[in-house]
Amino acid sequence: MAEQHEKALVPQIRFTGFTDPWEQRKLGEVASGFEYGLNAAASDFDGEKKYLRITDIDDQTREFRTDDLSSPDINNPIDDRYLLKEGDILFARTGASVGKTYLYKASDGKTYYAGFLIRAHVSDEADAGFIFQSTLTERYKQFVLLTSQRSGQPGINAQEYSDLLLPLPSLMEQRRIGAFFDRLDSLITLHQRKYDKLCVLKKSMLDKMFPKGGSLYPEIRFAGFTDPWEQRKLGEIAAFGGGHTPSMSDPDNYEGGNVLWVTSQDVKSYYLDGTTTQITEKGAKELTLYPMGALVMVTRSGILRHTLPVAELCKPSTVNQDIRVILPQEDKCCGKWLLQFFISRNKELLLEFGKTGTTVESVDFSKMKDMILRMPSLSEQRQIGLYFARLDNLITLHQRKLELLRNIKKSMLDKMFV
Template structure:
């Protein structure tokens, strides 16, 4: 029993050199209620948004005459934000690491009374795993959000590591957040660049010339129907006739799962599938607003696709370029206008409608340059998106395993 109790006082993962159990402390030994007011006249530009703990330079709309009654928030203070959601069942605490500021008096604020490593407490006090058992016993329902009962909160107990361990944990999560922010910024910039290039590298407003072109291309673009430059893949197979055979299936769920084709056996597919035996585009017929358009440059062996896709190839056009064209808002609006069905989510277009779509295209050589440019851009966007997902998953796991 003593060994089990000892294990309960330490986190699952720790930095080397830290072996002591975390110390059980009453929150009243660590914090006190903060009712300090804005008596030294900080302006509205020092208003802190409690949700994000960042300065709102425009203030929050409050009249200047009310600012002296605002609460003064100093570095390390924590504010209780009582809105509940799936992540925070009873509300949450947000630590002020932005600097001295003010906040609306309707929020409850607490101030540390012992030395703390704020980079640790920023994550620790915000953790649903750590705080949920405490907030269960120290909050009550309010008119618009949960309210903190400070007297009850300060009676609750919490396990706290030593200051040196706080510093190591805080530095780790700060570094992780810096990496997440870095990749988020790169991802956002690439998305903005892509949007700008899509606007400038394709003609608009009836013109046959784009605003930006690769050197050496000057000829006007031409309007063409998809059917004049692409051919549908029409061969089908009944997988149930070979129930134990493995297939690579391009399906709607597989598309939604980061465009990752699935390996399935024949008896798991209960209807005909189209054979995918060459480089092609798969255009989904259902709910075209979702823009499920899948470029398959090198099909896997024994590949098939769902009948919800219209597969087509081309010998005279670049499929990367065609995909970009079909993803345009103009084509999506056209396909939507031709869809039919009982509800928006179940509306479909026919293969004939898809093949009747009109695109504006340059020479094959220019198509290839444009297609390769956007393929590279999409690869970079996907790279940073996956790094973001990985880092967020690492952070989520470590927040669970490094706190008691």
């Protein structure tokens, strides 16, 4: 690839051998149809005819989501005008998803498209993959933002999509660019599937490696462990702590600080190694610096409407008043096991200890201290904790790889399109 910056209709990065400026064309000059979809309700999937609606297009990947397939609810034979074929691109025409696009692939099978979508068929003069990738650029997003403005809900009609101005290179260059992004999308999809499989595996193993109901025996155990799990109160196997907010009117509490200070917005993953705000030694003077391995739980925040955030500290940290700290007693409880216990019981704990009717959602932590846990021996706890820590690490690696690939794609969309 070579870098170019001079001409207005020349991208920053191009494949070697392409030097001509791009030409601006209307989408309607290289595509035809611009037809509205089938006006029919969705019914259970009949095993043959797939029905694609706006909600079936994945917001991130723009692929046809096949986890909840449906068929058009029509008794009579369906007009094949609504049957998608290669070269077809769908455009969402109304509502919050206006502008969302989807490129049909033969691998998606026999697919009909619904009425809130507009179908354009790309001619042989252009590459459908290139046109589709053009709809993921900032230029296209600006077109949607400006064109969709209505007195009611946002919308873009067929004629307006047809009038969309697109800078186009030669057909050969379009094909090279389209193929490049197709390979990149395949790589992203591959890592997304690996990530999803690992998340499903973890959910399944949490369900099977912790006892269900009133049982004292999990469904799956490591070899050599056969004893029943024992019941203990949380307060018997851990100590607890908290914190507060240093005075914000005193800049000496914050400016130039390097002491980690955990707030509810920091507990977004299960392993916490950084905070949005750091405080100074002066700001931390009246706070406890909790050790690496301690657990932090959000006990007061709007996020408690949906989930109970818990994390393990990867570095010594202080906390504010919305966080409670759990310090497992090393001779009784493995912190990594306890973290997975909280993850496995997240929804149940929120239902049992969440406070309702208060101004801000909160958790009754004083009651949580008295809750009964079913626990295996310390050695079994350590094995379980280590297993899930390794699994979490693998999940994080795939998540970071996905983020990297998505960032690469975003950057290349910016630089390979005008």
